[in-house]
Amino acid sequence: MGLLFVELLPRHGDGGGPASAVLKCRRCRVDAASADAILSRDFRGRFGRAYLFDHVVNISLGPNEDRYLMTGLHTVKDIYCSCCQQILGWRYEKAYEESEKYKEGKFILEKARMWKEAR
Structure with missing residues (x-):
């Protein structure tokens, strides 16, 4: 098994500006996305509320799968x-x-699978 590359999200508060919260994996606490980057909070996932993002980090993708979601048929990973x-x-x-x-x-992150860390 090789080394695991983990990307840390920038700390916006380090330069004197307001610090932004970071959403992390609830299980292992690795960074996943900046709370400031949420495009929409009006989504539902398998486990309840979910957020739409343009960019997330520290993820791997599964295979393509066609799914009937609330808004119709989509191919998702x-x-x-x-x-x-x-x-x-x-x-x-x-x-x-x-x-x-x-x-x-775009990406959906499920709120139930995230842990929010204020920075």
Whole structure:
């Protein structure tokens, strides 16, 4: 087994500005996304509320899978914590409805799988 590369999110408060919260994997506490980067809080996942992001870190991707979600058919990939392999959410690969195309390439992180650390 090789070395594991873990990306740490920048500490915005270090330069004198306000510190932003970081969402981390609930199981192993590795950084996943900045709370400031949430695009929408109006999503639902398998375990309840979920957040939409453009960018997340320290994840690995599962295979493509077609799923019928609340907004129709989508091709998605599950995303896993790169440290502990806990499922954290999914990435939208393809949306079949024109009104849902904005989700393509974006990530869903499930609130129940996240731990929020204020910095």
